[in-house]
Amino acid sequence: MRRISLLLAALLILSLLTPPASAAPGHEVALRVMSYNIHTGIGTDGALDLARTASVIRDSRADVVGLEEVDVHWDARSDFQDQARDLARMLDMRVFFAPIYDLPPLTDGEPRRRYGVAVLSRHPIVHTENHLITRLSTQDPNPVPRPMPGFAEAVVLVRGVPVHVYTTHLDYRPDPAVREMQVADTLRILGEDPHGARQVLLGDFNAEPAAPELAPLWTRLSDAWTSPEPGATYPADAPAKRIDYVTVSAGVHARDARVPDTLASDHRPVVADVTVRR
Template sequence: MATFTAAVPAHADARQVDLRVASFNIRYGGGEDGVFDLDRTAAAIRELDADVIGLQEVDNHWGARSNNLDVAQELADRLDMRVRFAPIYDNDPATPGAPRAQFGVAVLSKHPIVSFTNHDLTRLSTQTSDPVPAPMPGFAEAVIQARGARVHVYSTHLDYRGDPYVRELQVADTLKILAQKDPGATQILTGDLNAPYEAPELAPLWGPLTASTPLDPTPSYPAGTPKSRIDHIAVSSGVTIRGSHVPDSELARTASDHRPVVADLTVPRGGR
């Protein structure tokens, strides 16, 4: 595994570290055209030049649509990055003895991941015919050591249904998990929240956290002709958002049915 370092400019504040963070719903590696192509997905991530990327809709031996691959690890290998995967669903394999069929979220990082937790959120399962809201995994927390800064990076995927009730429960769960950390912890939330910044069910987030979305509310979904901004990055107090954008390259338009979103941040050195 390569070691990733970056020179600190002479004028830089030694108490702070600059990070580029992205969020990307990769649709398991299936592009806007429906074609599974992990080389294209990796190229789309590479051109973001991000230190850390939260991924959503990630397959791990899930099935034929992604060639039964461990998509998170395949991308990490192509990009020479660290990765941790948090399954939402963890099903028995179709063939006895084969790897378990999993689907969830992940975190890619150029920097060391020193710990990782797969938290529960309230969900309505898509794997049963009559689901009820219940705790399920799939809220990833990667603690990353980035040039002297310890950063808690989260990747999440909230409920897609039109009724906001489950998202309301998930936002409440999210805030409880974030509040479990020390007051000085540096926290960055990335995810497909399946709702715009202005949605009432997301409003409780925008006090404890500051979203990058108001700096650039460019739509992110659907990728070809975006109409809605449902992918977001948000940060805890003490983190400065220096800029934000939604890429408009050929790869950003075609590698998934979502476009990635990017935020340039400055975080305090140290942390817990």
């Protein structure tokens, strides 16, 4: 049913739109994407400054952004802000927020406390889904691996071309066991999309490209980072590891990628220019 509903929605929207000449059949459509773990708006100086986060995104001129570590009314560390909505407002972008945790408020009558990932887009978002993947909760005192939400999918209509954009945040622990399960879940979910779907997976994978647990991903996706330079993203003040990614499926071609020099988070973002064929 999900496939049918998604295909019908895409066909309906496409039938109502007249693509510009630059998006004619067989023509490649350009898209700039960013993956950014924003560390709840807290920079390497320890200061909360969501406007600074927004400035980094604005300066990148990204069309679509995958965000990790986003607070929505979470706690005092982010002034109980709705960071997903506030960033969308500051940047004049659409947003889909996918909570990993959705907890009762600290005070009765206040909004629920949520933390997770998000997708920002300058293009219309025509379908969203918060998928379950295996997680080891940081909120449970005795966690066991189990399916939990927080794997965002947003179908973005880029000049008449539907692109499936995913944002994820894989487990941070040194033991790769949970990441291995998350990669398997990711590939299963990607495989549920219609055949030939154009897919972009963004996120903080918490592992470097050669990590064995990431190897299955590279059977379906390509890493947008092809430069001989290391492209390290973490920690932001002295980058030593590349753990943040833009990855693409067949039908999406990555032309180049770069890591902006910024201390607005404990991670540096990755920005890539890709092309999508109609």
